[in-house]
Amino acid sequence: MGGGAAGLAAAIGAARRGASVIVCERMPRLGRKLLATGGGRCNLSNEGLSAAVFTSTSRVLVSSVLARFDGDAIRAFFRGLGLEMRAEEGRIFPATNQASTVLKLLEIELRKLRVAAELGFEATAIRREKEAFVVVAGDGRTIEASSVILAGGGKAYPALGSNGSAYRLAQVFGHRIVPPVPSAVPLLVRDRICHLLQGLKTTAKATAVVGGRAQGTAAGDVLFTQYGLSGTAVLDVSESLSIAVHRAGRTDAAVVLDFVPFVSRSALAGKLARRIKDGWPEADLAAGVLPERFGTVLGTLISQETRDPGEAGARLAEALKERRFGVLGTRGWNEAEFTCGGVDAREVDPRTLESRHQKGLYLAGEILDVQGPRGGFNLAWAWASGSVAGRGE
Numbered sequence: 213m214g215g216g217a218a219g220l221a222a223a224i225g226a227a228r229r230g231a232s233v234i235v236c237e238r239m240p241r242l243g244r245k246l247l248a249t250g251g252g253r254c255n256l257s258n259e260g261l262s263a264a265v266f267t268s269t270s271r272v273l274v275s276s277v278l279a280r281f282d283g284d285a286i287r288a289f290f291r292g293l294g295l296e297m298r299a300e301e302g303r304i305f306p307a308t309n310q311a312s313t314v315l316k317l318l319e320i321e322l323r324k325l326r327v328a329a330e331l332g333f334e335a336t337a338i339r340r341e342k343e344a345f346v347v348v349a350g351d352g353r354t355i356e357a358s359s360v361i362l363a364g365g366g367k368a369y370p371a372l373g374s375n376g377s378a379y380r381l382a383q384v385f386g387h388r389i390v391p392p393v394p395s396a397v398p399l400l401v402r403d404r405i406c407h408l409l410q411g412l413k414t415t416a417k418a419t420a421v422v423g424g425r426a427q428g429t430a431a432g433d434v435l436f437t438q439y440g441l442s443g444t445a446v447l448d449v450s451e452s453l454s455i456a457v458h459r460a461g462r463t464d465a466a467v468v469l470d471f472v473p474f475v476s477r478s479a480l481a482g483k484l485a486r487r488i489k490d491g492w493p494e495a496d497l498a499a500g501v502l503p504e505r506f507g508t509v510l511g512t513l514i515s516q517e518t519r520d521p522g523e524a525g526a527r528l529a530e531a532l533k534e535r536r537f538g539v540l541g542t543r544g545w546n547e548a549e550f551t552c553g554g555v556d557a558r559e560v561d562p563r564t565l566e567s568r569h570q571k572g573l574y575l576a577g578e579i580l581d582v583q584g585p586r587g588g589f590n591l592a593w594a595w596a597s598g599s600v601a602g603r604g605e
Contacts (some may be wrong), residue, residue, distance in 0.1 A: 214374075220322070233328070245369055273562040336348055363575070366551025386569040389554065389555060394552070395548060395550040396447045397454060399453060401440030401539060401540065403537050416431070416469045449467060453467065458541070470535075471502060481525045498532070
């Protein structure tokens with residue numbers, strides 16, 4: 213159940229071993245979310261794919277799945293469909309740079325295997341009756357099956373199909389849900405600097421900090437917005453902050469930004485001190501180091517009472533190298549790339565992905581509490597887990 217990446221991989225895997233397969237999808241067409249991945253380019257996988265990059269309630273399960281269907285197997289799977297691929301800084305894309313190419317080849321394979329599709333099928337109930345499962349849609353349609361693969365996704369991008377409804381279906385059979393929170397998501401920050409620099413994008417290093425402890429660091433773009441911070445560096449460290457704020461209710465979460473990661477603090481302090489001593493206007497102190505608009509905020513970063521050039525330079529360097537922004541929350545599911553949380557992965561057989569609570573029920577993809585970083589890792593998990601679940605062995 214579910215016509216996204218994991219569901220389509222599972223359907224193909226099951227049909228190839230001779231099973232009669234029906235894909236149930238709540239949207240009017242298959243693969244809606246797939247078309248949006250990688251900015252429409254479909255970042256299929258990553259050359260650095262390994263269990264070590266994922267977080268989960270069961271690292272054993274992730275290792276087991278990737279041992280059965282690794283990065284090489286993912287590339288072989290798509291080559292078998294006729295897809296040409298290329299690597300870009302470790303990320304694997306279709307040679308066409310179009311997600312629609314990937315979906316087209318998957319649909320062609322489904323037709324070859326005579327896999328049926330029930331579209332607009334919003335499953336509202338599932339029950340076990342004797343030797344079969346009965347799946348009921350909101351419009352009254354029912355489907356009976358000897359086995360069911362739940363691949364309904366998480367909660368990210370609900371407009372594209374994954375709205376978290378599949379969690380309720382898993383709970384029917386006693387599965388525990390690790391509370392889902394948005395991941396790879398912009399952060400809500402209340403800081404005057406964000407207002408003054410709204411719309412500015414710069415390169416920086418971001419560090420997630422919870423309770424005074426660093427949780428992760430990433431380098432990349434930082435975008436100042438009316439609500440706080442976004443950009444690739446922020447998205448890449450957002451998971452632990454989202455967990456802290458939404459799941460744990462922490463009020464001590466912060467993101468610390470180094471706006472000048474290419475210059476040491478001592479070197480930056482010396483440069484700024486010389487400029488202050490030479491009488492440079494405040495707005496020009498960071499010229500040649502930071503975007504021009506930073507000149508509008510430099511005065512807010514150090515005390516106006518600081519007169520000594522050396523002390524002023526050191527304080528300003530510290531503010532630019534270690535600027536702390538308290539995190540109040542995150543943007544919502546419509547702006548989150550991934551879901552962190554889901555069905556407790558310890559409740560699934562790591563070899564087959566069959567439920568430990570219900571024989572014949574399998575789970576794959578983002579519905580499970582397995583999440584990786586940006587860069588094709590989560591889509592790779594969808595292909596791998598869907599294929600393993602589809603094999604059922």
